[in-house]
Each structure stands twice: as structure tokens, then as C-alpha cells.
Amino acid sequence: MTNAIEYDRYDRIRPIRWTGAALELLDQRKLPFTVEYLSCASSDEVASAIHALAVRGAPAIGIAAAWGAVLAARAIEAGDGAEAAAKLEPALQRLNTARPTAVNLAWALARMRRALTGAGADWRDALEREARAIETEDLAANRRMGEMGASLIASGSGVLTHCNTGSLATAGFGTALGVIRAGVAQGRIGKVFADETRPWMQGSRLTVWELQQDGIDATLIADAAASHLMKSGQVDWVVVGADRICANGDTANKIGTYQLAISAHHHGKKFMVVAPSSTVDMDTPSGDQIEIEERDPSELLGVSGSRTVADGIQAWNPVFDVTPAELIDAIVTEKGIVEHPNPERMRAVFGAA
Incomplete structure (x- = not known):
């Protein structure tokens, strides 16, 4: 197993910084040419940053929301956790509606609510400890997922990824990009390809830039070139993240993921x-x-x-699509790997609802 110190070579970016006075978010709208942190001093500023995609990626959204709850606590007075929970709820609801598809957002806020249960006069400290735990646990989980996911990939494989699932989308190391980082560190991955990921260009603006910072060579392709790339034989695995995984293994992720799964299935x-x-x-x-x-x-x-489309043209802009479980070979989480997911295999790892 490659040690953690060696992995540090491929994990240099941190998109979320808690200063004690504010939450600083690496403004991903300005990358790759401007590296600038957006300072949020209130929970509503955090919610706005999430909605505006200054911070993005399901785990990073959840972490940011947790710190947003800490900031919201500064705007109220309460004698204990129960009173604080009632007064914080409007702010938590505003955070929750910033990006409705990413389940990590609601999950993180539910953890913050539970942290207040039974808390006394130190309820603010309880909230801050929970936010820190959510962030720390995410980084550790990403390292573990990287190891497990890379173990499925044969030496010398080519890998295609979609959107951005790296340090920028998490507390660090990344989910799908964490598997790629681990696979490169272990010598399993010979070539990395990244989709542009229109219309926000997370692949071209973020993923290839992030890999460049870590010294990992990556080749950018147009979204529409993915099937042709697979046909060429240069790709063995498509590795993507997720914004929500259902009880049967169906997975919601960035728009364009579904068609990649269809193409991967067709090309073996x-x-x-x-x-x-x-x-x-x-x-x-x-x-x-x-x-x-x-x-x-x-x-x-x-x-x-700058407008590139004639006036009067209408557009449809869904942000996510759903990949059916039958098109997925493996779901990798820190709790384990579910191969060829179905309801029974999902329950075996994650328990019943």
C-alpha cells in the first residue's frame, strides 16, 4: 500500500478554510486563472456561495453548509441546544434549499441539528466540533476510497472522468479524482482523460488544472468526444462522483454522466x-x-x-441526470465496494432505510 506521505504529493489544494471569524471558500467560478478565496461572514453568504457555484461538489457543499450553521449561531442568543435549534432552523432551511439535489447538504445539516441535542450552554462549541468532524472525516474517507477504488483498476489502464470530483469538491484528495490520484501513485493508471463538462466547464476549468497542480498529466476532451475515445481503446474505466445514490444503486450526478455510462456499457x-x-x-x-x-x-x-446564441432561442438546463444501477460496475464508498449494485447488495453495506 502506498503510504499517506506519498499521497500528499497529489493532494495540495484545500477549497474550504475556517479562520475562526469567517469561512473562506476558494471561488471556483474564477479558476483557473484567478485563485481567490471568498470570505463568508454569515450563513446567508454561505448559502449564496453554494447556490452561485462558488463552492461545488456534494461533499464540499455539505462541509460549507456545516460551517454556515456555525456562522448562523453567532446571530442568535440561546441558553441551550434545544433553544438554539429552534432559533437556527430558518437559517438551516435557507442553507438546505441552496442546492436541492446534493444529499450531502441535507445530511450535514441533519448532523448539525443532532449536535445540538442535549447540548447545554456550550452548544456553540458543540456545533463547531461537529463541523470540524464532518470536514476531517471527509478527508479520511476520501483517502480510503482512493485506495479501494484504485484496487479495481488494472496496471496501465486509461481512465476517463467527468465534472470535478477532486480536492476542489471535497475536504481534500477527492472522490473519483481521489481514485485517480491513488491509481497514479500506485502506477495503475497510465493515462487520464477529462471531459470539459459543459456548460460550467468544471472539467476544463477545474479538473485538469487541479491535476496539473499535482503533476498528473491529463488530456482534455470535448464531452461529445467520449464515445469516440472509448471506441479507440484508450479508456478502460469511467470514474465519476455522485450527488445522490439511491437504495437500488441508481445514481444522480452531473449532467452527461448517464450518456457516459451508456457508452461505456456499449463499448465493454x-x-x-x-x-x-x-x-x-x-x-x-x-x-x-x-x-x-x-x-x-x-x-x-x-x-x-458573452451571448453566443441568437435572440429568441430557448434552452433547457438540467444540472444532473440519473444513471441506472444496471449500468454501474462498482459503487465505492469508505464503507466498502458494492459491485453490480442492486437493492440487496446496497442494504448489505448500508443497512435498511
Whole structure:
């Protein structure tokens, strides 16, 4: 096993910084040309940053929301945890609605609510300890997932990834990109390809930049080139993250993931989903019950604020799609690997709803 010190070579970016006075978020809208942290001094500023995609990636959204709850606590007075919970609820609801598809957001806020249960006059300290725990646990889980996911990949394999699932989307190391980092460190991965991931270009703006910071060579492709790449024989695995994994293994992820799974299946390639167990929602039976977030159609009508589409043209802009479980070869979480997921195999690892 490659040691943690060696992995540190491939894990240099931290998108979330708690200063004690504010939450600093690496503004991913400005990457790769400007590295700038956005300072949030209130929970509503955190909610705005999440909604505006200054911070993105399901685990990072959950961590940011947890610290947002800590900031919300500074705006109220309460004698104990029960009183604080009631007064904090409006702020927590505003955080919760910032990005409805990412289950980590609701999961992190539920943990913050539980931290207040039974808390006395030190309820603020209890909230801060819980936010720190959520962040610390995420980094440890990512390292473990990286090890497990990489163990499935044969030496010399080519890998294609979609969107951004690295340090920028988590507390550090990443989910799908963590598997790629571990696979590169172990000498298992010979070539990395990354989709542009339109319309926000998380692949071209974030993923290839992030890999470049760690000295990992990556080749950028247009989203529409993925099937042709698979046909060429240069890819053995598609490795992606997730925003919600259902009880049957259906997985919601960045728009474009579903078509990658279809193409991988057609070309005999393997498809891996990598996400912390907090992304698993055993209360949602299948992907049919997932609310798919739709964003402003104007995001499709221009580039960097300059319109590229004729006036009067309409656009449809869903942010996520759902990949059916039957197209997934492995779901990797810190709790274990579920190969060829179905309800029984999911319950064996994550328990009943």
C-alpha cells in the first residue's frame, strides 16, 4: 500500500478554510486563472456561495453548509441546544434549499441539528466540533476510497472522468479524482482523460488544472468526444462522483454522466461511481424519486457573459441526470465496494432505510 506521505504529493489544494471569524471558500467560478478565496461572514453568504457555484461538489457543499450553521449561531442568543435549534432552523432551511439535489447538504445539516441535542450552554462549541468532524472525516474517507477504488483498476489502464470530483469538491484528495490520484501513485493508471463538462466547464476549468497542480498529466476532451475515445481503446474505466445514490444503486450526478455510462456499457468498458457514504440515500428507493435541479437557461446561451446564441432561442438546463444501477460496475464508498449494485447488495453495506 502506498503510504499517506506519498499521497500528499497529489493532494495540495484545500477549497474550504475556517479562520475562526469567517469561512473562506476558494471561488471556483474564477479558476483557473484567478485563485481567490471568498470570505463568508454569515450563513446567508454561505448559502449564496453554494447556490452561485462558488463552492461545488456534494461533499464540499455539505462541509460549507456545516460551517454556515456555525456562522448562523453567532446571530442568535440561546441558553441551550434545544433553544438554539429552534432559533437556527430558518437559517438551516435557507442553507438546505441552496442546492436541492446534493444529499450531502441535507445530511450535514441533519448532523448539525443532532449536535445540538442535549447540548447545554456550550452548544456553540458543540456545533463547531461537529463541523470540524464532518470536514476531517471527509478527508479520511476520501483517502480510503482512493485506495479501494484504485484496487479495481488494472496496471496501465486509461481512465476517463467527468465534472470535478477532486480536492476542489471535497475536504481534500477527492472522490473519483481521489481514485485517480491513488491509481497514479500506485502506477495503475497510465493515462487520464477529462471531459470539459459543459456548460460550467468544471472539467476544463477545474479538473485538469487541479491535476496539473499535482503533476498528473491529463488530456482534455470535448464531452461529445467520449464515445469516440472509448471506441479507440484508450479508456478502460469511467470514474465519476455522485450527488445522490439511491437504495437500488441508481445514481444522480452531473449532467452527461448517464450518456457516459451508456457508452461505456456499449463499448465493454467499466463504470465506477465514487462517493462518501453520506451521499447514499437509502430513503430514496430509485432515481425516479430524485428532484433534478434546473438552472437558469441563460447559462447555455453564452460564454463568460458573452451571448453566443441568437435572440429568441430557448434552452433547457438540467444540472444532473440519473444513471441506472444496471449500468454501474462498482459503487465505492469508505464503507466498502458494492459491485453490480442492486437493492440487496446496497442494504448489505448500508443497512435498511
